[in-house]
Amino acid sequence: MTTLRQIKDIASRAEATLLQDAAGAAALTVMLVVGLHLPSLI
Numbered sequence: 850m851t852t853l854r855q856i857k858d859i860a861s862r863a864e865a866t867l868l869q870d871a872a873g874a875a876a877l878t879v880m881l882v883v884g885l886h887l888p889s890l891i
Contacts, residue, residue: 860867 863870
């Protein structure tokens with residue numbers, strides 16, 4: 850089994866939560882950027 854096929858299999862099994870995981874990662878990124886810029890605003 851190739852690596853690409855394994856990635857496709859994992860993505861197809863986790864398809865239901867993939868969008869939620871992406872939204873969570875985006876939210877964490879936004880919080881990190883805001884947190885890093887917060888000291889310069891105060």
